[in-house]
Amino acid sequence: MALTDLTSPKPDSPADAGGAALAGAESAVTIFVCVTCRGGRPLDLVPVPGAALAEATARAADGTGITVRRVRCLANCNRGLSAAMRRDGGWTYVFGYLDPITAADTLIAGAKLFAQAPDGLMPWRGRPEALKRGLIARTPPFDFFGAPE
Numbered sequence: 804m805a806l807t808d809l810t811s812p813k814p815d816s817p818a819d820a821g822g823a824a825l826a827g828a829e830s831a832v833t834i835f836v837c838v839t840c841r842g843g844r845p846l847d848l849v850p851v852p853g854a855a856l857a858e859a860t861a862r863a864a865d866g867t868g869i870t871v872r873r874v875r876c877l878a879n880c881n882r883g884l885s886a887a888m889r890r891d892g893g894w895t896y897v898f899g900y901l902d903p904i905t906a907a908d909t910l911i912a913g914a915k916l917f918a919q920a921p922d923g924l925m926p927w928r929g930r931p932e933a934l935k936r937g938l939i940a941r942t943p944p945f946d947f948f949g950a951p952e
């Protein structure tokens with residue numbers, strides 16, 4: 804899949820998050836990988852670790868239906884390599900401390916889980932450990948008006 808160039812908080816339960824139940828099928832997930840992250844590595848290191856992670860993630864996404872896009876900075880710069888993940892009708896997640904070697908497969912595994920979640924939340928159970936430990940934040944979907952009282 805080609806890259807498009809664009810310049811413990813658990814549990815994740817619908818009741819806790821106020822997530823709306825969505826009927827049915829898989830939703831398309833987009834992963835945004837920061838290509839300017841260096842993860843504490845030297846400024847002159849080439850390729851930039853974030854860019855290498857973006858390329859590896861795009862390769863890992865090939866044939867999955869998952870979209871991978873490049874982004875310059877997610878404002879998560881002090882927390883290692885970073886990526887965000889979102890889907891229609893779902894929450895948006897920001898992850899940090901991603902491993903430059905293993906994170907591509909980790910992100911794809913998380914995206915597959917996320918795509919199948921009926922409530923628009925990435926399930927905690929079965930989520931790759933790196934996406935538990937590295938969870939920085941999640942933000943609600945556009946049509947979210949608050950958790951029920």
Ligand code: FES
Pocket residue numbers: 837838839840841853875876877878879880885
């Ligand atoms: S440089 Fe990657 S989050 Fe800022």
